[in-house]
Structures are given as C-alpha cells and as structure tokens.
Amino acid sequence: MDLVAVEELREDLDAFCAEVFASIPRKDSRAWGNCYLRGLMLDGRRKSIQPMAQRLPDGNMQALQQFVGQSPWEHTPVQRRVATMVSQAIDPDAWVIDDSGMPKAGTESVGAAHQWCGALGKQAVCQSAVSLHAVTDAASVPLDWRLYLPKEWAEADDERRAKTGVPEQVGHRHKWRLALDMVDEARSWGLADQVVVADAGYGQIHGFRRGLAERGLDYVVAVPGGLNAHPGGAVPEVPEQEAGTGRPPLPRYRTPARSLKDLALEQGRGALRRCVWRQGSRGSMRGRFLVMDVRLAGKSAREAALADAGGSRAWDGVLPAQTLIAQWPPYEDAPCFVPGSLEARNQRFVLL
Numbered sequence: 001m002d003l004v005a006v007e008e009l010r011e012d013l014d015a016f017c018a019e020v021f022a023s024i025p026r027k028d029s030r031a032w033g034n035c036y037l038r039g040l041m042l043d044g045r046r047k048s049i050q051p052m053a054q055r056l057p058d059g060n061m062q063a064l065q066q067f068v069g070q071s072p073w074e075h076t077p078v079q080r081r082v083a084t085m086v087s088q089a090i091d092p093d094a095w096v097i098d099d100s101g102m103p104k105a106g107t108e109s110v111g112a113a114h115q116w117c118g119a120l121g122k123q124a125v126c127q128s129a130v131s132l133h134a135v136t137d138a139a140s141v142p143l144d145w146r147l148y149l150p151k152e153w154a155e156a157d158d159e160r161r162a163k164t165g166v167p168e169q170v171g172h173r174h175k176w177r178l179a180l181d182m183v184d185e186a187r188s189w190g191l192a193d194q195v196v197v198a199d200a201g202y203g204q205i206h207g208f209r210r211g212l213a214e215r216g217l218d219y220v221v222a223v224p225g226g227l228n229a230h231p232g233g234a235v236p237e238v239p240e241q242e243a244g245t246g247r248p249p250l251p252r253y254r255t256p257a258r259s260l261k262d263l264a265l266e267q268g269r270g271a272l273r274r275c276v277w278r279q280g281s282r283g284s285m286r287g288r289f290l291v292m293d294v295r296l297a298g299k300s301a302r303e304a305a306l307a308d309a310g311g312s313r314a315w316d317g318v319l320p321a322q323t324l325i326a327q328w329p330p331y332e333d334a335p336c337f338v339p340g341s342l343e344a345r346n347q348r349f350v351l352l
Contacts, residue, residue, distance in 0.1 A: 001041050003055070013038065020085070023077035032067040035059065079144065080189045083134075086141040087191050092134035094220075095186070097179045097198040099148070101126040110164045113150040130175050132182040134194070137278055143186055146178040175201070176208040183215065193217055200224050206300035220325075225261035229324075232293025236317030251317025257297035264290055264326040272328055290326040295319040 006013075017034040024030050039052030039059065046052075049068065053059035101117035103126045110127070117126040128148040133140050153161065154172035173181075179202060187193065196219040202208050203221030212219045236251040272288040279285070301319055309315035 002043055003057075006038050006041050020078055020081050023081070024073045026071075026073070029067055029071050029073055032060075032063050036064055036067060039064070083143040083186065083189055083191060087134050087143070090134060090136050090139045090141060092194055093136050094134075094197050095143070095183070095194040096133040096135050096140070097130070097182075097196065097202055098133065099128055099130045099175060099201070101128050108160060108164075110160075110166060111147050111149050111153055113152060115150060128175075130178045130182070132179070132186060134191075135197075143191070144182040146182060148175055148178065149173070176205045176211075179208065180211045180215075183212070183217070187215075195220060197221065206296075206298065206304065210300075210304055223260065225264075226259050228257035228297045229260055229263060229294040230255075230257050230297055230319065231263060232295060232321050234295060238317070250312055250315070253317075260294065260324065260326075263292070263294060264324075264328075267292065269328070288328045288330075290328065292324050292326070293321050294324045295321050 014034065017030070017037060021030040021033045024033065035056060035058060036052070039056055040047055042052070042055050044051055044055055049065050050061050053061040053064055099118070101115075101119045101124075103117055103120055103124055104112040105125070107113060107125060112125060112127050114123060114125050115128060116122075117124040117128075119126070130146045130148060131142050132144040133142050135141075149166070149170065149172050151172045152158065153166070155161075156168075160166075179198070183196065193216075196212055196217050198208070198219070198221045200222040203223045204227060209219065209221065230253050234253050234255070236253050238251045239249045267290055269288075271290050273290070274286060274288055276284045276286045295318075297319060305319055306312060306315050
C-alpha cells in the first residue's frame, strides 16, 4: 500500500490500534505502536526500522527502535487480542502448524544457523520460526509464532546469547514441542478448538500426534509412506506359552507391520475415489483418494499403548486404529499419505 491508501484507512487503523494496544500502559508507546503498524503496511521491500521511519511522515527511527526493542511492555496481551479479533473475523475451519525459514548472511542474528531453509529449498544459514495459523478456504491469519533455537544457541557460554538478549531460561526445544506450546496458549486465550493440520515434518512424530490426542484435539497430518502400520482389521494374538518359561508372552500381531505405501498399493487403483474438494483460481481442484483404517506401529506407538493400558499385564496388544487418506496423483507410482484422528466411519466425508 502507498501512503495515500494507508491514510485513507487511518480512522479504522486508529480504532484497531486503540483496542489491540490497550494493555500497554504508556500513551506514547501506544502511539508508536500505531506508527509501527502503518510502517509495516506501506510498500517497500525492507521492513526494518530505519527504512520504515523514512517512509512515514511521523516516523522517528529512535522512538520506533525503542518501542520494538527496549520498551518493557508485555506482548502477550497484545498477541492475545489480535488472535481473538482475527479468529472472530474469519471463523476458522482449522489450525495449521507450519514453519518458515528466513535466510541470513551470517549467524549473529538470534537462532541463525546452518539448517533447512524452506524459502530457499535447501540447507542454508537462516532463522527458523514455527507458526500457528487460523485458516478457512479463503483466508489464513497467524495466531502465534515461536523462534526456533538450534542446539548450538542453547549453550550457556555462547556469547551471542548475551549479545542478542536471549533470556537465560530459553533454550533448545524441538519444533513439534513449540507447536504444542502454541496450541496450549491459543486454548488458554479462550479460542475455540479446531482441527489441527500439519505437514509430514510434524505428522511423522508420534509425540506430536499423541500430544494432540491427549489434548482431545482432532487432527489431519501428513506422514511419509515409509511409516510402518498394521491393517485396521488386524488382531493381535497371544502366543502359546511353553511350560516353565516364566512370564506369559505379550499379545502380538501375527504378521510384521508394513509400510503405509505397501498397504495402499495392495488396495490397487480400483479402490480410489475421485473427489472435488474446492474451486481454485484455475477451476475445480480434484484428485483420487483412498481411505482405509490402519494401526500405526513402531516403538513409540507400542510404548504409548502400554502406558495407556496401565502396563503389560493389562494391555491386550491392540494398537489404536486411525483413518488413513492416501492421495494418488496422476502419473505417480505411489500415493502420499495423511492420517487423521477423526472417526473412521461417519466422518470420512469430512476428511475428503
């Protein structure tokens, strides 16, 4: 937006800022918050303090710098108010977990390290942030962000921590745990629970899926085809115990777990259903899908099932069933996969 367009919205922006920044005690800080927001809205590639101050008729670089980096106002009430307002405005259908890479020229910025950068599509020096978005078919707005701190930034003797102002209590935390932290915070703000959606970087982690289930949240997440599972109808059996061999054996599935790819390929192309799920800018978006029940396997899934049952003596050996959606793109040899926690029978139309 140019300056004229921003000024035309000034009355609405002033009302918005008055509500969002109401928790900031100092009047001058609230005013600079208004100024900073207008700077973000203006055209211009760089959104750092100096170029924004130069574009604004009432811009003051020192005052804006102090508002952003030094003023002791509490950001959480502001963030909570923004999240509440945008959620009321769009009435979200889901919460989306995502992360973004911000390329950097060096490693002096907080959290900057050589890691995967989605913006560049390769390993590079960047910062990485995890985000929680409220989404509909037509809108996506961020509710919360967490800057990811790599392990090298968690070392107490790293001089960069003091130089950049990293609090002592902040250390390395896995991205999927940051995502669950944001979900917890959004719920603590009184936002209505939504179906959680995430890509395979999160979906492949059992702890993330289990964390959502423990919170009573439905989810639809992508997983790699190499993840192992049993068919939904598989039933474990208790092997016969030889006399005098000690503790009775645990129930087990008769056949080893297989990859999701193999289980889907076994169904064949004839089991696919053609579906149109929305209208895009170039017409209908459609695809071919397979829906089946599976029981995700592996050490983490087994340990969780044992814990839920109260120990090996009480566990019947059954791994929980989940609904798996496999989308099979044209001209591809194998499908991609999405497991969900929604009911397998009466909710399949929702998943598709």
